[in-house]
Amino acid sequence: MTTTKGCNESPATVLATYHACTRGEMTTATLWSSLGVADEASDTEYCSAHELTTGLIPLLEQLSSAGVRLACLTNDAAEWSVILRERFGLDRYLQDWYVSAELGVRKPDPRAYQAVLRGLDVDPSTVLFVDDRGPNLLPARELGLQTALFTSDDTDKHSIPAGIPRLHTMPALGRLVGLG
Secondary structure (H helix, E strand, C coil), rough: CCCCCCCCCCHHHHHHHHHHHHHCCCCCCHHHHCCCCCCCCCHHHHHHHCCCCCCCCHHHHHHHHHHCCCCEEEECCCCHHHHHHHCCCCCHCEEEEEEEHHHCCCCCCCHHHHHHHHHHCCCCHHHHEEEHHHHHHHHHHHCEEEEECCCCCCCCCCCCCCCCCCCCCCCHHHHHHHCC
């Protein structure tokens, strides 16, 4: 998380505050206040900078049409998750949302994945977990989920676990799950 709204806190303090917020330990209003930018920053403005990966919506439409159950495990603030889901219409495709702020734990904590497995009530081996952070894939794999890394511009190329498929585009992800 970065902010340039006059925040004078160190990057380490900003990150720790962000992590606390996305674990549900504070609201986003408290986050902005703690960082000294409550008068300059807003959830809506912060979320307006987010963009979906090219090709995501067509892939979600294909998967949804094919009857694939889609779920999301996200390290996010509860308030931001709602804004982004509404902005991009994601609830049309994903019925199962697991938001770190609501779970009280962030990936890669194994309890986050365990909460998803309990909620979905499925055999872990039938789940494909895709993330753009290598360290988030290890606990999923240890719990028996299939895993794939979706590389993005800010994926740490040095933290990618061995033996995990790497994907660079949504069509590649579609092919991995058996779509033409």
